[in-house]
Amino acid sequence: xxxxxxxxxxxxxxxxxxxxxxxxxxxxxxxxxxxxxxxxxxxxxxxxxxxxxxxxxxxxxxxxxxxxxxxxxxxxxxxxxxxxxxxxxxxxxxxxxxxxxxxxxxxxxxxxxxxxxxxxxxxxxxxxxxxxxxxxxxxxxxxxxxxxxxxxxxxxxxxxxxxxxxxxxxxxxxxxxxxxxxxxxxxxxx
Amino acid sequence: xxxxxxxxxxxxxxxxxxxxxxxxxxxxxxxxxxxxxxxxxxxxxxxxxxxxxxxxxxxxxxxxxxxxxxxxxxxxxxxxxxxxxxxxxxxxxxxxxxxxxxxxxxxxxxxxxxxxxxxxxxxxxxxxxxxxxxxxxxxxxxxxxxxxxxxxxxxxxxxxxxxxxxxxxxxxxxxxxxxxxxxxxxxxxx
DNA sequence: GCAAAACGATAACAAATGTTTAGATTTCTA
DNA sequence: TAGAAATCTAAACATTTGTTATCGTTTTGC
Numbered sequence: 384x385x386x387x388x389x390x391x392x393x394x395x396x397x398x399x400x401x402x403x404x405x406x407x408x409x410x411x412x413x414x415x416x417x418x419x420x421x422x423x424x425x426x427x428x429x430x431x432x433x434x435x436x437x438x439x440x441x442x443x444x445x446x447x448x449x450x451x452x453x454x455x456x457x458x459x460x461x462x463x464x465x466x467x468x469x470x471x472x473x474x475x476x477x478x479x480x481x482x483x484x485x486x487x488x489x490x491x492x493x494x495x496x497x498x499x500x501x502x503x504x505x506x507x508x509x510x511x512x513x514x515x516x517x518x519x520x521x522x523x524x525x526x527x528x529x530x531x532x533x534x535x536x537x538x539x540x541x542x543x544x545x546x547x548x549x550x551x552x553x554x555x556x557x558x559x560x561x562x563x564x565x566x567x568x569x570x571x572x573x
Numbered sequence: 574x575x576x577x578x579x580x581x582x583x584x585x586x587x588x589x590x591x592x593x594x595x596x597x598x599x600x601x602x603x604x605x606x607x608x609x610x611x612x613x614x615x616x617x618x619x620x621x622x623x624x625x626x627x628x629x630x631x632x633x634x635x636x637x638x639x640x641x642x643x644x645x646x647x648x649x650x651x652x653x654x655x656x657x658x659x660x661x662x663x664x665x666x667x668x669x670x671x672x673x674x675x676x677x678x679x680x681x682x683x684x685x686x687x688x689x690x691x692x693x694x695x696x697x698x699x700x701x702x703x704x705x706x707x708x709x710x711x712x713x714x715x716x717x718x719x720x721x722x723x724x725x726x727x728x729x730x731x732x733x734x735x736x737x738x739x740x741x742x743x744x745x746x747x748x749x750x751x752x753x754x755x756x757x758x759x760x761x762x763x
Numbered sequence: 764g765c766a767a768a769a770c771g772a773t774a775a776c777a778a779a780t781g782t783t784t785a786g787a788t789t790t791c792t793a
Numbered sequence: 794t795a796g797a798a799a800t801c802t803a804a805a806c807a808t809t810t811g812t813t814a815t816c817g818t819t820t821t822g823c
Contacts, residue, residue, distance in 0.1 A: 442713060442716060442717050443717075444716075444717040444718070445717075450716040450717055452712060452713065452716060464702075464705065464709070465705065465706045465709040465710070468702055468705075468706060469706065474713065497695075497698075502694070504692070504694035504695040504697075504698050505687075505694040505697075505698075507694075507698040507702075508687075508694050508695075508697040508698040508701055511698055511701035511702050511705050512654075512658055512697075512701050514705055515654065515655065515658075515701050515704055515705055515708065516655045516658060516659065518705065518708040518709065518711075518712060519654070519655040519708065520655070521708075521712055522642060522708060522711055522712060522715075523632055523642065523664065525712075525715050525748070526632060526634075526640040526642060526748060527632050527633075527634040527635075527640055528634070529809095530809095530810090549769080549770065549771090550770075550771065551769095551770075551771080558715070558716060559810070559811085560810075560811055560812080561770090561771075562771095562772085562773085562810090562811075562812080562813090563809085563810055563811070564771095565771060565772055565773080566772090566773090566810090568772095569772085569773090719779095720779095720780090739799080739800065739801090740800075740801070741799095741800075741801085749780070749781090750780075750781055750782080751800085751801075751802095752780090752781075752782080752783095752801095752802085752803085753779085753780055753781070755801065755802055755803080756780090756802090756803090758802095759802085759803090
């Protein structure tokens with residue numbers, strides 16, 4: 384729990400008492416490699432903070448093809464936050480790609496924090512803004528860069544991804560097929 | 574200004590006094606059709622609230638091609654909010670597509686609001702969350718739907734877009750060429 | 764440690780999407 | 794209101810990207 388406490392203290396002004404009360408309702412949990420953490424079609428009522436490991440977010444399209452929307456790394460929150468906010472059934476699946484340790488924040492705890500922590504809303508704003516910036520970059524890259532350019536830049540966001548994630552999942556994240564990524568690496572086309 | 578005041582009252586609990594002080598620092602401004610509201614390469618120090626009209630957000634890639642990232646409609650905020658937060662030079666251009674009336678919120682006013690409005694951070698959180706949900710949908714659609722499917726669904730988000738925006742800008746928003754959109758409409762491929 | 768599964772490269776072919784050009788129509792602007 | 798500019802469609806061709814199948818290699822789970 385120490386890692387999560389340090390994260391909170393670095394984000395907002397929070398007293399020892401607040402920290403104790405808040406984190407006492409958060410639950411550590413561990414997943415094994417390839418474990419499914421969360422499936423689509425149920426309302427997400429938890430947010431996860433990653434202490435260690437890596438979590439992949441996927442969506443399955445109408446043809447049954449699975450697309451990798453996101454990789455979440457250490458010291459980041461992950462959830463289907465859209466559906467969490469809207470209290471609607473999730474569209475995403477979450478999967479641990481390594482032995483992964485998380486802190487679970489149930490909905491009741493999140494809402495309690497917004498209401499009762501002196502800077503609870505500010506924390507919420509900062510986290511939402513952080514992901515806004517990340518998503519904005521995602522969208523920008525999908526429009527303005529070729530798949531090859533997105534591949535070349537991927538380590539800027541996911542530093543050691545090539546050692547932690549199989550290439551076909553990276554291809555999926557880039558929005559292309561594994562065969563095509565293999566081709567791009569060989570240097571044909573751009 | 575009345576429209577903006579109503580928007581604020583609907584989003585958060587805000588006293589008449591707070592409302593008066595806050596909105597007295599906000600500046601109404603009008604743009605003509607095709608006016609450039611904001612250019613890339615300067616740090617954005619304003620957020621716009623749209624009373625009337627429609628604003629297009631674009632990015633120009635390394636080959637000089639312009640991509641339409643977003644359309645902003647009535648009763649929405651618009652800015653290069655990422656670069657606003659990070660105080661970095663903007664990557665986007667904003668352009669009025671119709672005679673457009675906005676409320677300008679200078680950075681000083683936004684930051685004053687976060688600090689001094691009782692629910693300032695909450696407003697910031699709610700707005701950031703709103704755009705998080707929108708962007709999440711954007712990314713999801715880019716991965717899981719074909720251009721044709723995105724075209725068929727576009728009025729869900731931009732109701733009367735076909736009457737307000739030329740088709741080649743819609744194509745740009747969909748991530749395809751105008752020629753290709755014309756083809757899709759004819760019903761070839763999917 | 765071994766058998767099975769997953770993984771990545773490659774080739775041949777298919778489908779989707781982009782490029783260029785032209786022409787007809789609509790819309791804007793002076 | 795007339796001329797110019799913008800817009801949309803269309804066709805032919807080029808390029809990119811996907812699909813399927815195969816074959817070594819690596820990794821994994823028992």
